[in-house]
Amino acid sequence: MFCLPFIFWEFIIYDLGFPPDILYCTLIGFIVVLGLGYTFSKRIRCVVILTCLGFWGKSGRSFLRAITYALIISGPIKNMAENGRETIRVFSCSAVLTYNLTKTRFDLMTRPFVNAIVGMKENVSTIKDSFGNLKTVVEPIVEEIEEPDSNTNLSEATERRKRTNEDKVESAEFYQEKYSKKIEERCEAQLKKGEAKCKKAFSEAYEKCYEKLPALINTLFCWPMKITVVCNIKLYTFSMKGRGVCDPTGVVDERLGENYHYLKETRNKFVANLSSVDLEYQVISPKEIPGVKNIDETRKELTEKFVKNKSAFDYCMKIVKRILAFIFIKVIIHAISYQRQYVNNIEADNIYVTAYFKRIDERRKERGERSLLPLKKIESREIIDPTDYRQSKSE
Numbered sequence: 001m002f003c004l005p006f007i008f009w010e011f012i013i014y015d016l017g018f019p020p021d022i023l024y025c026t027l028i029g030f031i032v033v034l035g036l037g038y039t040f041s042k043r044i045r046c047v048v049i050l051t052c053l054g055f056w057g058k059s060g061r062s063f064l065r066a067i068t069y070a071l072i073i074s075g076p077i078k079n080m081a082e083n084g085r086e087t088i089r090v091f092s093c094s095a096v097l098t099y100n101l102t103k104t105r106f107d108l109m110t111r112p113f114v115n116a117i118v119g120m121k122e123n124v125s126t127i128k129d130s131f132g133n134l135k136t137v138v139e140p141i142v143e144e145i146e147e148p149d150s151n152t153n154l155s156e157a158t159e160r161r162k163r164t165n166e167d168k169v170e171s172a173e174f175y176q177e178k179y180s181k182k183i184e185e186r187c188e189a190q191l192k193k194g195e196a197k198c199k200k201a202f203s204e205a206y207e208k209c210y211e212k213l214p215a216l217i218n219t220l221f222c223w224p225m226k227i228t229v230v231c232n233i234k235l236y237t238f239s240m241k242g243r244g245v246c247d248p249t250g251v252v253d254e255r256l257g258e259n260y261h262y263l264k265e266t267r268n269k270f271v272a273n274l275s276s277v278d279l280e281y282q283v284i285s286p287k288e289i290p291g292v293k294n295i296d297e298t299r300k301e302l303t304e305k306f307v308k309n310k311s312a313f314d315y316c317m318k319i320v321k322r323i324l325a326f327i328f329i330k331v332i333i334h335a336i337s338y339q340r341q342y343v344n345n346i347e348a349d350n351i352y353v354t355a356y357f358k359r360i361d362e363r364r365k366e367r368g369e370r371s372l373l374p375l376k377k378i379e380s381r382e383i384i385d386p387t388d389y390r391q392s393k394s395e
Contacts, residue, residue, distance in 0.1 A: 076224030176257025198231035
């Protein structure tokens, strides 16, 4: 008898999200009530047994559905919410990574050139050497802007460009579009790699879930693991203007193509005529565009919105789980109602031939009085003999 409160508390009440103090008070209350009931009341003993049997009956199926909903709410749906958090984190990291990468590339392109110009004031004799080495210094920049991403080393790329027209200067729009497309393709390749790893993790989780759970319920409980749409980061990474995370607009400097066009033109002029160098440069500070948010502000805003929505979702789920937790009262009420009808109404579920009934019927036979057993064919349709292997129509 004392095992029943522990079983009921461990497998039903404990996992439904109540605070620890309420859980332990509930356990103590079950133990005290059942202990006193078993001691002083036959009716409570009967109700408890009927309640245990009721979990496998019609009223118990409603409770089983409630437990199933509670497990679904506390399991896969919570994981989907956590996956949403990870999606926002990946979006923020990807945006910051793209911004930092572009900033670093641009800094690497301009700093050697500026240092070469400033260094000319210190020693005039090194000017020609600096201009002679300018071609080598600019080579990584040309590799980054003009060459596609590949495993080809720098020397091979250099030789390949030498075989073509390396001094050819395209328009600024051409370089701007080419480098923006390269950054976008590089970002999309990274997202595809992350999506593939995410789908693989979902597939492994589905296989483990399918193997661990019994065959009858594994499909019901493991289906959320097939929802790999959360791995498609592009669905969650569109800004207010409809641009994706890999859209280089606003990340790649708008004057990159113009600066690189000017750099290449200047390099050709320097290399063509090292004896007469006339250089002029001006440092242009980037202008702040009103109404445009930077990466940090966008990431902070997305995180705050997600935390706010997640808190509201958790609160609603807690209320739903607590409501579902009290559906088991329906089973207890059904057991009490059945016991009351069985005691007060002699016709309530009185269709079974018990052992006591058989003893009374046998005693009437010995006295020569009228007996009821064996049942007639018309009686066997309404009255059930538990020892008979044949099933009645109602059964």
